[in-house]
Amino acid sequence: MLVIENLVKRYGKFKAVDGLSLEIDKGHIYGFVGPNGAGKTTTMKIIAGLLKPTQGRVIVNGTDVSVDPRGVKRKIGYMPDFFGVYDDLKVTEYMNFYCGVYHIPRPERRKITGQLLDLVDLSVKKDAYVDSLSRGMKQRLCLARSLIHNPELLILDEPASGLDPRARIEMKEILKELKGMGKTILISSHILPELAEVCSSIGIIEHGKMVVSGTVDEILKKTAKKKTIRIRTLDNLESALKYIEEQPSMSGISINSDFIDADFDGNSQILSEILKGMVMNGIPVTSFSELEGSLESVFMHLTEGGIQDAS
Amino acid sequence: MQVNPVIEKELKIKMRGWKAPTLITVYLGFLGLIVFLNFLGSKVISPNNVTQFNPPIALNSYYSLATFQLLMLAFITPAMTGGAISGERERQTLDLLLCTNLSPFSVVIGKIFVSIAHVILLIAASLPILGTVFLYGGIGITDLLVLFAFYLATAIMLGSMGIFYSSIFKRSSVSMIMSYITVLFLLFGTIIIYGIWSSIFSNNTGIPPGIGHTMAFMFPNPIYGFGSILYGSSYGAGIPGGLSGIISTVIPMSGSVYGGNTPNTTFPMFLGIQFKPWMANITFDLIVSFLFIFVSTIRIQPAKRFRLRIRRKKSQLEAQIIPKN
Numbered sequence: 129m130l131v132i133e134n135l136v137k138r139y140g141k142f143k144a145v146d147g148l149s150l151e152i153d154k155g156h157i158y159g160f161v162g163p164n165g166a167g168k169t170t171t172m173k174i175i176a177g178l179l180k181p182t183q184g185r186v187i188v189n190g191t192d193v194s195v196d197p198r199g200v201k202r203k204i205g206y207m208p209d210f211f212g213v214y215d216d217l218k219v220t221e222y223m224n225f226y227c228g229v230y231h232i233p234r235p236e237r238r239k240i241t242g243q244l245l246d247l248v249d250l251s252v253k254k255d256a257y258v259d260s261l262s263r264g265m266k267q268r269l270c271l272a273r274s275l276i277h278n279p280e281l282l283i284l285d286e287p288a289s290g291l292d293p294r295a296r297i298e299m300k301e302i303l304k305e306l307k308g309m310g311k312t313i314l315i316s317s318h319i320l321p322e323l324a325e326v327c328s329s330i331g332i333i334e335h336g337k338m339v340v341s342g343t344v345d346e347i348l349k350k351t352a353k354k355k356t357i358r359i360r361t362l363d364n365l366e367s368a369l370k371y372i373e374e375q376p377s378m379s380g381i382s383i384n385s386d387f388i389d390a391d392f393d394g395n396s397q398i399l400s401e402i403l404k405g406m407v408m409n410g411i412p413v414t415s416f417s418e419l420e421g422s423l424e425s426v427f428m429h430l431t432e433g434g435i436q437d438a439s
Numbered sequence: 440m441q442v443n444p445v446i447e448k449e450l451k452i453k454m455r456g457w458k459a460p461t462l463i464t465v466y467l468g469f470l471g472l473i474v475f476l477n478f479l480g481s482k483v484i485s486p487n488n489v490t491q492f493n494p495p496i497a498l499n500s501y502y503s504l505a506t507f508q509l510l511m512l513a514f515i516t517p518a519m520t521g522g523a524i525s526g527e528r529e530r531q532t533l534d535l536l537l538c539t540n541l542s543p544f545s546v547v548i549g550k551i552f553v554s555i556a557h558v559i560l561l562i563a564a565s566l567p568i569l570g571t572v573f574l575y576g577g578i579g580i581t582d583l584l585v586l587f588a589f590y591l592a593t594a595i596m597l598g599s600m601g602i603f604y605s606s607i608f609k610r611s612s613v614s615m616i617m618s619y620i621t622v623l624f625l626l627f628g629t630i631i632i633y634g635i636w637s638s639i640f641s642n643n644t645g646i647p648p649g650i651g652h653t654m655a656f657m658f659p660n661p662i663y664g665f666g667s668i669l670y671g672s673s674y675g676a677g678i679p680g681g682l683s684g685i686i687s688t689v690i691p692m693s694g695s696v697y698g699g700n701t702p703n704t705t706f707p708m709f710l711g712i713q714f715k716p717w718m719a720n721i722t723f724d725l726i727v728s729f730l731f732i733f734v735s736t737i738r739i740q741p742a743k744r745f746r747l748r749i750r751r752k753k754s755q756l757e758a759q760i761i762p763k764n
Contacts, residue, residue: 176538178534198540201539206535208534214452214530229444231441270535
């Protein structure tokens with residue numbers, strides 16, 4: 129559905145996007161993760177036809193953005209990170225205006241508006257003025273607006289930014305519903321757990337370059353060089369520590385109040401020998417487990433700690 | 440037929456509520472008051488019920504109203520259009536429009552139409568008051584139509600100028616200031632330049648400049664075009680000698696700069712017709728409007744193919760200072 133090939137966007141000597149490539153299949157949700165200034169918004173604006181790339185190609189369902197920008201605009205729905213609304217319009221008038229912009233015949237407008245307001249749960253606010261809506265409602269209204277022409281690809285730039293936890297959950301539910309409708313979605317965020325839950329795959333971008341791309345599991349596998357083992361004992365944690373320190377495959381050992389964490393560099397055979405040795409040496413092991421990889425820690429590691437506070 | 444959605448939306452917003460009807464009512468009331476005071480002051484209506492038939496008084500009313508409307512047009516239109524595009528940028532709604540199928544040309548045309556529609560509505564609503572002059576004669580329906588066409592061309596020019604500045608500058612306040620500076624230059628700057636040049640010309644040659652010379656300097660000036668329409672109306676009577684108040688302030692030049700009221704005046708010929716000052720002014724308005732609209736369309740086009748070099752350098756500098764994302 130979306131193919132980006134070697135995309136470059138320069139502003140003078142500064143490269144906002146640097147040789148970025150990715151592919152998104154139809155019906156997938158792709159999460160675009162990166163710290164502020166990484167190039168997410170620039171890339172999305174290029175896909176939406178709002179910026180011209182310095183180099184590279186963006187193809188949306190067979191149509192090149194540089195060759196036929198209007199053709200691509202028919203296929204995409206774009207929701208920017210910062211957007212305004214016309215405060216003097218009512219919700220239905222706002223939707224009606226964008227129906228006109230997309231040349232939707234008048235008889236169909238009421239039906240489409242009704243369906244989309246139902247989808248984003250704003251039907252009760254259809255006669256309200258846009259300026260009376262909360263931020264979360266405005267976000268949902270903007271999402272409904274981007275769906276008016278039934279686009280094949282949705283580009284959502286930080287759709288959950290500035291929303292309270294409840295509004296975030298509602299937004300997530302809408303995204304799941306859109307996925308169920310077969311929409312292809314490119315969504316950006318710097319809040320990883322949010323994306324991990326709804327996305328088929330994610331890409332981490334920094335300094336305009338794609339650092340890693342794939343499913344969440346694939347990324348964890350690719351990036352986790354060492355496993356972390358957490359050991360708990362009934363008592364006598366010091367003897368367990370002494371035993372672990374003697375093992376050459378264990379490093380980076382840290383002791384806490386009731387458990388020991390250690391980096392393990394070896395295979396399953398060695399790991400089972402260590403556990404067996406601990407038991408044979410009379411250490412009362414109650415738990416010996418591999419820690420789940422943390423996507424956030426992977427992200428911090430890959431982006432050199434450049435992540436911003438979640439807003 | 441599909442109505443431009445920008446026009447539909449903006450008209451709905453502008454005409455909603457009590458503001459628009461109130462504005463029209465106050466404006467027409469004010470124009471009516473001007474006419475009433477004009478008649479009252481000339482004793483056509485008087486407390487002693489002494490009435491007399493005095494056609495020049497009606498003409499004076501007509502000139503006063505027409506001049507007032509020109510000033511209203513010149514100073515209201517830039518305010519209405521100066522923030523049209525930059526306002527969309529400030530509200531962060533421009534990108535939403537430009538990522539749709541709506542062409543930048545439709546956005547520009549829609550904005551111009553809506554901006555001048557309000558002014559034109561005021562002028563059209565005032566036509567019945569202007570029509571009081573028909574009670575006395577001296578002004579024909581053709582004069583009124585020519586005047587209305589002149590207003591329309593001037594409004595289009597001023598409206599597209601406001602849009603042009605609005606597309607150039609990011610802040611509405613800057614674009615409005617630039618619009619007003621340009622309006623003041625067109626209205627008065629050209630007169631000053633012409634005055635200086637004509638005195639130098641007269642000193643050197645010993646003869647006053649001809650109509651061709653005057654038109655060459657004054658053709659962009661709406662006052663010049665307007666003055667020539669007034670001068671050409673009233674069946675050759677010209678602007679009354681005793682013209683006072685607002686008109687003499689706005690139109691300080693003598694009748695000779697409009698070609699005089701003698702039949703021997705030779706206007707420049709164009710396509711076999713005498714090219715009068717108001718025609719030159721309307722032609723200028725339309726050509727300049729076209730250029731303003733063209734450049735504005737290019738300016739707001741996303742993923743621009745044509746860029747001014749200076750603009751590119753500026754954006755490069757901005758990007759180096761504050762990388763945006």
